[in-house]
Amino acid sequence: MDFGYFCKGAYLAVDLVRTKGWYSGTERLTPERARAVLQRYGHERRVTKNDLPRLFALRDRLRAVFTAGDDASARRAIAGLLADFPARLDLPAGGEQSMTFVPAGGDAVSWIGANAAIGLAFFVAEYGAARLGICNASDCDDAFLDESKNRTKHYCSVGCSRNENVRTFRARKKLVQQ
Numbered sequence: 001m002d003f004g005y006f007c008k009g010a011y012l013a014v015d016l017v018r019t020k021g022w023y024s025g026t027e028r029l030t031p032e033r034a035r036a037v038l039q040r041y042g043h044e045r046r047v048t049k050n051d052l053p054r055l056f057a058l059r060d061r062l063r064a065v066f067t068a069g070d071d072a073s074a075r076r077a078i079a080g081l082l083a084d085f086p087a088r089l090d091l092p093a094g095g096e097q098s099m100t101f102v103p104a105g106g107d108a109v110s111w112i113g114a115n116a117a118i119g120l121a122f123f124v125a126e127y128g129a130a131r132l133g134i135c136n137a138s139d140c141d142d143a144f145l146d147e148s149k150n151r152t153k154h155y156c157s158v159g160c161s162r163n164e165n166v167r168t169f170r171a172r173k174k175l176v177q178q
C-alpha cells in the first residue's frame with residue numbers, strides 16, 4: 001500500500017519516534033542522527049546539541065499520536081502539533097515539483113514538526129488512526145504505519161515479528177514439557 005505524497009511526513013514522524021528505544025529506554029537521538037533523518041527527506045538543515053531538548057519534546061508528542069488509541073484523541077494530538085508548528089502551502093513555479101509546505105520557523109525542529117504534523121494529518125484524515133501502530137513485540141514499543149491491505153500489521157519490522165514468534169514457540173514448548 002502506498003500512502004502517497006502528502007503522507008510522507010507521517011514516515012518522518014515514525015523515523016523521529018524511532019530514535020529512542022522505548023522499551024529499553026536507549027537514547028539514540030544525536031544531532032548527527034537528526035541530520036540523517038532530515039537528509040532522508042531531501043532536506044539539509046543545521047542541527048546542534050541545543051536543538052535536542054526541543055526534538056525530545058517533539059518526539060514525545062509525535063509518539064503520543066501513535067499511542068492515542070482512538071481517532072478523536074489522535075486527531076486532537078495532531079491538531080495541537082499543527083497549531084504549534086505552522087506552515088504555509090506553496091506551489092513552486094516552473095518545475096515538476098508538487099505543492100510544498102513551508103514551515104513558519106526556519107530551523108530544523110520547526111521543519112520536522114511541521115512536516116510530521118502535516119503528514120500525520122493527511123494520513124489520519126485519509127486512512128484513520130487505526131493504521132498508526134505501536135509494535136506488539138514484548139521488547140520493542142516502536143511506532144509504525146500499517147501498510148497492510150487488511151490492517152493486520154502488529155510488528156514494526158520482520159525482525160520483531162520473528163523474535164516474538166520464537167518467544168511464543170519457546171513458551172509453548174516449555175508449557176508442554178512441564
Ligand SMILES: [Zn+2]
Pocket residue numbers: 135136137140141142155156157160
Ligand atoms: Zn518492533
